[in-house]
Amino acid sequence: MGNEALSAEVDLSHVDYPAVQQSPEFQELRKTHRSFVFPVLAACLVWYFAYVLLAVYAVDFMSTRVFGSVNVAMVLGLAQVVTTFAVTMWYVHYANKRLDPQSEKIRTEIESGDFETEKAVR
């Protein structure tokens, strides 16, 4: 669970942030975060704009009936909802498994003064 367990205010004035930023642990966390959110968000936006472009410029295709009176446009619209839900759950899973342990480790180590970089804590 996040950082609510920490009760007492920790003095952070001694933390050398540039050194923490340069540390391999933090660089790894940064990479873990960015390598997920950037490509996934880019893919979602491309998929969304593909849908918008189809709705505007491929009306005949979107009007094709799939079953009964339900057409491609409605199926794709609901598919947008489904992918939004799916990406949400995927990110939560990824964050719980990959991001939280890394960030929690760095945070607790700095707060307890054990963070090991050359001079992260002076």
Place this chain on the structure above:
Amino acid sequence: MFAFEAATSSPGNPWLNIGIFGAFVAVTMVIVFRASRNNKTAADYYAAGRSFTGGQNGSAIAGDYLSAASFLGIVGAIALNGYDGFLYSIGFLVAWLVALLLVAELLRNTGKFTMADVLSFRLKQRPVRIAAATTTLVVCFFYLLAQMAGAGGLVSLLLGVGDQVGQAVVITVVGALMILYVLVGGMKGTTWVQIIKAVLLIAGAGVMTVWVLALNGFDFSALLDKAVAVAENPAILDPGLKYGVSEVSKIDFMSLGLALVLGTAALPHVLMRFYTVPTAKEARKSVVWAIWLIGIFYVFTLVLGYGAAALVGPAVIAGAPGGPNSAAPLLAFALGGPLLLGLISAIAFATILAVVAGLTITAAASFAHDIYASVVKKGKPEPGAEVKVARRTVVIIGVVAIIGGIGANGQNVAFLVALAFAVAASANLPTIVYSLFWKGFTTKGALWSMYGGLISAIVLIIFSPVVSGSETSMLKTEAIDFAIFPLSNPGIVSIPLAFLLGWIVSVMDKTVESPEKQAEMEVRSLTGLGAEKAVSH
């Protein structure tokens, strides 16, 4: 089929509507009073002591986000314009992925009360704070106007108050109630109002959805056939009825789509909600809850929109007082008579009330925290002074909203909301993204991006067909025409422009922003180190 009598009178029973709404106000008032006993510090007043859970905050976000424009506007748009109305729903929902993946947790970790806290974290405090507070106030103002204008239109239908003076009185009552909620309850009270409203709205829409489907033997295709038969137009099932008419309208739609999908993660009143939870992890949970609730609700709008077309009929809706906004209430009447109409009307009012309250507290917090405490008092206000200023600002904003709402009564609500989204996406989003993810971003770049985005969006709106040039424009006449910009939404121009300005100016800027501050911001944003804690009482 239901035949409605004279279009000027309410189809339901106005006193029943008022009674149900009164009951909602009474119940929420009691809850607000009980919840607000601990409002002492600024963290209590602006951020509810950061004590809400992810689930509670997620419901409140849904309550904040599903405004009257979403409920009344989208259902009406689908009933009249068919599939094109549903495109709004999709844009409003997909937009949440930007908030979830890029903004929510990092913002919770680095800020305190307002959006400006984050934007000015590693840049020069004063100018960036003033710019961020300005864009916050402008976005909140447009959003407020839209909600208050919507209140006027709704009233004419629900309470049978047709004349301008009567509607002005109702707008004043809604505004006064909102001031009371926010003054007494602060963020905690506002949050509870939003939670209650979200539950009622989603439950109400859910019941109506199941009801509509049940009437058609749970066969969605049969419902569509019926809608086509009543509308006498098979094109309502296909995209393009509204936005496919010309090349300009097609580009206009893409502009709207861009503003919708990028605006959400830059709306100040949505961002501020992330500070009401104790940790970044709870902020993440709030967004997940919000996405589920909002997504399910928008699926309902598809059924409700075609349901209104099938059971009420586009012609009746277009002719009713309140126009397209009356589709959802009229559908409620067709389904469950005066009682369901009364319930749905009360929910619609509650919707306006809750959203307006959320906007007001955001604007007040931004003024008191960013302008008064940080700029005027240079970060050292006397104890208690900041909250006092915030409370006074609430009253002023409330009065301005009432006057603006009376003035904007009858204006196109969807236009004002889309404008708020476009302004937010242009003025705020580039700076939020750059300051969180790009080391080379500078103060000058932030100022150019924010003011450039804000001014270009507003100037393009002024010279757009929405303001002048036609009977349906704000000026309501063809005689005055200075609509030299063809699109009604500026997003496709102003959003890329703001991103470009922020990038070019930062690259050309020779000043170097503090690398220590940048390091601190990045470390804190990803690890939650030193993040503001929950207040314990």
